[in-house]
Amino acid sequence: MSEDRWDEMRGRLAHMDGKLTALVDAVASLRADLMTRLDRHAEMLNAIRDDVAVNFGTADAVKRANENTREEVRALGDIVSGMHRQIHRLQTQMREVRGDP
Secondary structure, rough: OOOHHHHHHHHHHHHHHHHHHHHHHHHHHHHHHHHHHHHHHHHHHHHHHHHHHHHHHHHHHHHHHHHHHHHHHHHHHHHOOOOOOOHHHHHHHHHHOOOOO
């Protein structure tokens, strides 16, 4: 091979080396950009997850409050029924004491 051919090959090799270096730099830059975007998306997903957790927590609290209210109404109904029976019994006793029919 002639010396000119070798010089041409060295020039091409140097050019390809420069392009390879540029490609490696571009890949590193792309990687950094992707990592930044992924971090931002991860933060957004965490915020969404927290919002969902809060909403589910609120829904569970409302459900428990509703169930507790039902239990309180049932308990109050039992008390009122017992008081109603007591009132009827007392009315009957008063009629007997007064001699009413």
